[in-house]
Amino acid sequence: MTATLTEIREAILPPSGDVLLRFLRDAYYGQQGEDTAGAYPEETALKARELGLIGQGDKRHTLTNQGYIVGNVAKEYCNWVDHGRTMPTPRPPTSMFEGKDVLDLGCSFGRWLWEFQRSANSVVGLELQPEYVELGSALARCEGIEPPVIHNSGVENLNKFIEPNSIDFVFSRLVFNHVDIQATLPKVADVMRKGGILWVQVETFPSAFRRIFEGELRFRSRVLGAFALLNSLGVTIANRQMTLPVKGRMHASHRVAYPTLGWWRRSLRKLGVENFKVEANANGNAAFSARKIS
Ligand SMILES: C[S@@+](CC[C@H](N)C(=O)[O-])C[C@H]1O[C@@H](n2cnc3c(N)ncnc32)[C@H](O)[C@@H]1O
Incomplete structure (x- = not known):
């Protein structure tokens, strides 16, 4: 069952919300598995499962789609806390x-x-x-x-x-x-x-090349990388930005460009x-x- 956002909001509040957020951050980084399961109280994983943020059975260490979105926020929040609650450089004065x-x-x-x-x-x-x-x-x-x-x-x-x-x-x-x-x-x-x-x-612009030649070798990543390069050229040379309808976990379209x-x-x-x-x-x-x- 997937919980409502209100239920998730309540679950991340003190006193125990911090542990759940760190659990989700680790799950986002793919660091939840048999080896690390003992790093958190058992009720934390139970709570995450009850909220529909991690799966069942074989997928019990994997974030669900909803869990991925919440995990993304958990990652950013925990990293911000660990960074002394300040923005890293570059930052505006x-x-x-x-x-x-x-x-x-x-x-x-x-x-x-x-x-x-x-x-x-x-x-x-x-x-x-x-x-x-x-x-x-x-x-x-x-x-x-x-x-x-x-x-x-x-x-x-x-x-x-x-x-x-x-x-x-x-x-x-x-x-x-x-x-x-x-x-x-x-x-x-x-x-x-x-x-x-x-x-x-x-x-x-250099990021456009990096997307193609570095990182994951999956076909989908390469195609999206090639699209990003074309789009970056299109914007830089002709002010033309294309949009690709791609169903991802979050956004339904992809228009990435690096002018x-x-x-x-x-x-x-x-x-x-x-x-x-x-x-x-x-x-x-x-x-x-x-x-x-x-
Ligand atoms: C890489 S994150 C950066 C978030 C934040 N600015 C930071 O510095 O951590 C990109 C953010 O832009 C948001 N975003 C993407 N496309 C957007 C759009 N068209 N309008 C508003 N927000 C958008 C995403 O949902 C996400 O929160």
Whole structure:
């Protein structure tokens, strides 16, 4: 039986929620098996099974589809806790968001909003995956934090939730490669106040090659890798991004693209977002900032 999200939310709260989250994190990493089963109290696995997050019989150490989604959040949350509850580098300096109105695009369960809201004037997020939004409010409670407002929507619809000229700092980390970039960028520029800053972390063109030549050898991974390379070329050269209808565990379509940093600079300049500055760039993973001038 699969539990409702409300039941899962209750199960991850203190006092025993922490153990369940760590159990799910390990299961996500494929570290649950006969060898590690003893690492957790027996009732933790029972609880995970009762909630429909791990399977039965042969699949008793494997996450179900629902378990995979919850496991993803558990992994990110536990890693954040273990990392001292701070964002790893590259990260924007506090001066970019202190006292500002902040928007996080693709904010997952909202942990960066938790950090921003300590010093920002206001924070708001957009996230596609409804489970992340739901679980985020329970995890905020675990942290004793007021849950920030997170709209459950694709960033492509951000204009439906955020007023034009209302945001000083737009943040987006490891999201833009997966969205309809051309539909979203003008909307980002619209919601920014003049003088506002955009800070984005993305994978760049070298990642497209890595997807094909590194990692899993499975046929499906290779095909998706080839698609990503074509799409990255299409966006960089001709501003054309394709969408592949693929039924995955979470999203029903696949439009991944890794345009070059030069493409990002040119595209933002056309929207009046200039002063493009590469904040970090290594191994096909870059962070950049830019300011809305007009
Ligand atoms: C790699 S995770 C990064 C999450 C978070 N920004 C972080 O730094 O940990 C990508 C996130 O983007 C979300 N996402 C993917 N496509 C999206 C879209 N079109 N609109 C909004 N969120 C999206 C995913 O559900 C996921 O939470």
